Amino acid sequence: MxxxxxxxxxxxxxxxxxxxxxxxxxxxxxxxxxxxxxxxxxxxxxxxxxxxxxxxxxxxxxxxxxWQIQEDKNVVKMLNLSQLGFLAFPILGIVIPLAIWILKKDKTKYVDSVGKSILNFQITWTISLFSFYLLFMLNAILHIGIISMSMFFIILAGLYLYNLYLIIRNTLFINRIVRIQYKPAIKFLN
Known part of the structure; x- marks a missing residue:
């Protein structure tokens, strides 16, 4: 060294x-x-x-x-794409990026800041998704009639498509100088 x-x-x-x-x-x-x-x-x-x-x-x-910090955009791309686990199960959109972030945050440039941004967004998204499920279930149990079945599927599809859009957009922007952004997100990690 x-x-x-x-x-x-x-x-x-x-x-x-x-x-x-x-x-x-x-x-x-x-x-x-x-x-x-x-x-x-x-x-x-x-x-x-x-x-x-x-x-x-x-x-x-x-x-x-x-120890040395390397600049490896492939690791950052892998970190971005690891969020796609949310398609199989929403919590995987947090767990897989968290594992990569923990392993690579001190060894690869940009992984720490991008990882925090990803985790903040995915945690916020998952909380929103489960809150929406809970609201829909309460709506069905209490027969309030606020959310129809078609409205439920439209909102659910919108949440999933927005998450997918951000993942693809930010993965494409890694090679450019454009800053990667995941919003809206509550700052759980600073």
Missing amino acids: ERSKLHKRVKDLKVRQNLSQEELAVKAGLSLRTIQRIENGESVPRGDSLRKLSIALQVTPDDLID
Whole structure:
């Protein structure tokens, strides 16, 4: 691994955990000067220093050494298309993208932000869908007559088509500079 990538990874992990160089040195059991050399790219931790540093940063030594953010639009496309699971069962539109997001958010560029956007939308969509089902069932049980059977199928088809439209649209826009948007969505993940 290039030194620049290792020192950037150490800095990034330190910042994410709100640690100063002094705090990281104490937590890792290393000298402040050693931490400074590592962060400045002047030295690469090996052996025991690497192990102590990885424990302090709560990652494995392999994660610390091999880490690099790659720009892979195919992963982002796969993340987008994974939402199609909603066609089989609505919850799959959340579970499959969630699994990909968790595995790839720190390793592939754009996966974190796109994944959060997708998950926020899919959770909102699923809540809307189940709320609509509940409303229709209450309507049928209480004989209120607010929603007819034809209206039910029209709204249901509209919800599914809108979700499908956004998935296809955003998958096509991945290769362009156009920003991927999933709206409306409640921000469950920031």
